[in-house]
Amino acid sequence: MGWFEFALAYVVFFLSHSLPVRPPLRPRLQARLGASGFTLAYSALSLAVLSWLIGAAGRAPHVVLxxxxxxxxxxxLTVMGPVCLILALSIGRPNPFSFGGARNDQFDPARPGIVRLSRHPLLAELTLWASAHVVPNGDLAHVILFGTFAAFALLGGRLIDRRKRRQMGPEWQRMRDLVAHAPPLSASPSVGTLLRLAAGIALYGALLWAHPFLFGVSPLP
Structure with a gap:
């Protein structure tokens, strides 16, 4: 199917990321699934469509750049370790500044966790993942794929900041200032944080093992 499948997968990917978070649809989905359920379902859908999109890029005509x-x-191989840790530390955690948060009313700006380093940890993860994968994939389809993801993630943070400032009003700046003065790392991480770190390491190992089966390419030298 060549370029047609790649273009179709791209359209489906962006529709699957934009439609579920639209104001008319998102409240209905959250009411039916719950905030955590919505986040998990949204993440599962995103990963499934992403796998298809990456596969379609591999089947597109090979134009070497x-x-x-x-x-x-x-x-x-180096960058994906931090990416997995960021994902493990951010998914399903309270974060009123960005998407993907759960139980945002329980967010403590004095103990913001990963939000201390980035208001948009999932977008930071996407930027790192995409930028790192551009390097060994110097053909046109993959440069379009990963380059667009990196640009989308960088622009997305600014757009979300703008929307959240409108929604939260002065509270956005107040909480941002509190987060900025919080310690970057906790001297005594909670059991939950340690478990998330362990999950991130396990995810990294699982991706190394599963990468050839999912994407047809070994990530190892």
């Missing part, structure tokens, strides 16, 4: 070199493999 730069040659592959062995050192390029080490870029995503």
């Amino acid at each position: 730069w040659d592959w070199a062995p050192w390029q493999v080490h870029v995503p």
Whole structure:
């Protein structure tokens, strides 16, 4: 199917990311699934469509922009460790500044966790993931794929900030200032945080194992 499948997968990906979070639809889905259920379902749908999109990029006509070199493999191999930790520390946690948060009314700006480092940890994760994968994938389809994701994530943070400031009013700036003065790391991380870190490490190992089966390419040198 070549470029047609790639274009179709791209359209489905962006529709699956934009329609569920629209004001008319999101409250209905959250009422039916709950906030955590909505986040998990949204994440599962995103991963499924993303897998299809990446596969479609691999089946698109191969137009080389730069040659592959062995050192390029080490870029995503190194970056994906922090990406998995960011995902584990942010998914389903309170975060009134961005999307993907759960139980936002329980957010404590004095103990913001990963939000201390980024108001949009999931977008930071997406930026790192996409940017790292551009390096060893120097063909046109993959450069379009990962380059668009990186640009989308960088722009998305600004758009979300603008929307959240309108929604929260002066509270947005007040909470942002409190978060900025919170310690970046807790001297005594909770059991939940340690479990999330362990889950992030396990996720990294699982991705290394599953990558050849999911995407047809080994991530190892």
